[in-house]
Amino acid sequence: MDAGLSIGQVAERTGLSVHALRFYEREGLLADAVRRESNGRRVYTEDDVDWLDMCIKFRSSGMPLDTIRKYTELVRQGSGNEQDRLALLRSHQDHVTAQIQELTECLRVITHKVGVYEQHLAEGTAECLWVAPSTAKASEAS
Structure with a gap:
């Protein structure tokens, strides 16, 4: 052994x-x-x-421990519950796919902003970049 x-x-x-x-x-x-x-x-x-x-x-x-536990229990039970296992995994697959789509959109926005900053820094126009309203008010007051 x-x-x-x-x-x-x-x-x-x-x-x-x-x-x-x-x-x-x-x-x-x-x-x-x-x-x-x-x-x-x-x-x-x-x-x-x-x-x-x-x-x-x-x-x-992002699979919750309860879901992993449920999947583990199904596996331990042996054959005959493959449809349940598949449903559990498909549900999580859908969740992960949605997460990826959301993160892809976040990455698109970030990539755009990186490009904007790179362009302004290369052109020497960084002072034209958006300033947060609270920062702008503080600057006006001084």
Whole structure:
């Protein structure tokens, strides 16, 4: 049998802290129960690392812990609930797609403003740039 990975090794490979790994286990976010050595130390498998990597991507994309937990429970139940898993993942996919569209619009505005500032700085006309109303009033008062 494979010797497995220690919690420290898994923390290093996933970028999660030891505390976070224990939290994921306690919250039922791992697909399989973590094996224990006779001394009680956790022993992880490559499958555990792969699962954690997926959970990290889910969390980084804004998936709530409750949703990850629900997905994990569905996986643990085995075959027969693939439609439920698909629906859960499609819903999150839609959420992420909307986030990307919103961020793309934000990036468009920022890119435009960067271009405006670059142009004014290159032309020496930076003083023509918009000034916040509160700043303008303060300047008028002095």
